[in-house]
Amino acid sequence: MATSAFQIEGASRADGKGESIWDRFHADGKTPVGPDPACDHYHRLEEDLDLLAYLGVDAYRFSIAWTRVLPEGTGDVNAAGLGFYDRLVDGLVERGIEPWPTLYHWDLPQDLQESGGWVSRDIVHQFENYARVVSARLGDRVKNWITINEPWVAAFLGHLYGVFAPGLTDWNSALRAGHHLLVGHGLAVSAIKGEVSEAAVGPGIDCRPARPASDDPADAGASVVFDGFRNRWFFDPLHGRGYPEDIMRRYSDLGRLDAGEMIEVGDMEVIATANDFLGLNYYTTLPVSAGSEELDDPEVDPGPDPSDGYTEMGWAIDPGGLRDYLVDLHEEYSPASLVVTENGASFSDGPNDDGVVHDQRRIDYLAAHVRAVVDARAAGAPVDGYFVWSLMDNIEWTQGYDQKFGLIWVDRDTLERTPKASFDWYRSEIERLRG
Secondary structure, eight states, rough: OOHHHHOOOTTTGGGOOOOBHHHHHHHOOOOOSSSTTTTTTTTTTHHHHHHHHHHTTSSSEEEOOOHSSSSSSSSEEEEEHHHHHHHHHHHHTTTTTTTEEESSSSOBHHHTTTTTTGGSHHHHHHHHHOOOOOHHHHHHTOEEEEEEEEEEEIIHHHHTSSTTTOOOOOOHHHHHHHHHHHHHHHHHHHHHHHHHHOOOEEEEEOOEEEEEESSOOHHHHHHHHHHIIIIIHHHHHHHHSSOHHHHHHHHTTTOOOHHHHHTTTTTTHTOOOOSSSSEEEEEOOOOEEEOOOOOOSSSSSSOOSSHHHHHHOOBBBHHHHHHHHHHHHHHOOSSOOEEEOOOOOOOOOOTTTOOOOOOOOHHHHHHHHHHHHHHHTTTTTTEEEEEOBBBBBOOGGGGGGOOOOOOEOOOOTTTOOOEEEHHHHHHHHHHHHHO
16 A cells, blocks of 8 residues: 555644745645645544554555655755654554555755756765665664655656746756766765665656557657656666667757766766665556657546546556556566565546445456466465555645545545445455465
């Protein structure tokens, strides 16, 4: 089961917490809802931990808000903020649930953004320091660590398309941000292992497997470019191959990339620091046609009541794509371990007159994707974990509360939690798989 700090915690100014780029993004009118109250997880921690225990999961992926620990991104540790994650980890361990913290799920301290953010070279060492601070405090109880979540989203949606914080629209800024996210990841791996001798560390990489939209050779070529832009740009350097040469040439020809300025001596070796697992966030596959090589738009318009075969995010439901991509990653890169760090579906089924949420579409989605993971393991892929996104309905970034991925319904007026039918199904599925 997986969540992120900004999406569920609320309490955006409680106990010394600093401002993040997403707080500022909302203040600038770029999101429909602000960070408060979200799900008020910060004040309802024990209740939510009890729900996790009742669900029966043996691992919980959550993220740590950099601004709770280091309100300005650097400097003195905020004891109250780090203390919250102490209590969270203790509560998980007491309930027999393995903590899987993510250090960065997009909520960069605004103070660091004002000095350049992920576009600035300094950020890699600030992130390294943050990783060291957190792992030193929690590492006696936490073995598994995810450094960064979805670097493509942070780099390109945040710095090229401008639709996510910090809202920039510049190719070179996006490429630099992506590079620094990867360098920061490599430095964080070493920092964590320096504090936690038995740590298992890896990134959480979002993928968008591509297929040609038709038999036209131009579409086949476009899907190769899209794969390089969306997937290989991150998977290749993480596995010691450097950035894909075909995409480097494309960017250079288009005047987008000065690799000599972006890549410093030793960077690629740092990025290729060995990972103990490769985290994969998977939601859909995408047909690619000529002219859409650098577009990652939903296949259909997002919204309620999607046509059969789609979620309300507009994403095609393709469990076979998950199975195939896990096998492809295994055959192409030979990672030591694969973990599905996110997988889930948005459907806005609400409570009926009896207060029951019958979200059969989500059950069908999850059942098919769990089978896909089992099939990938049977085909030889070393898949060692699967996290559903998400525990509860929360802030879906720029889409506010409209998109609902949770297994738990959250009443927006009272914040009361109501487990959905998918919660009960998943609880039974966990018991079945454990035998």
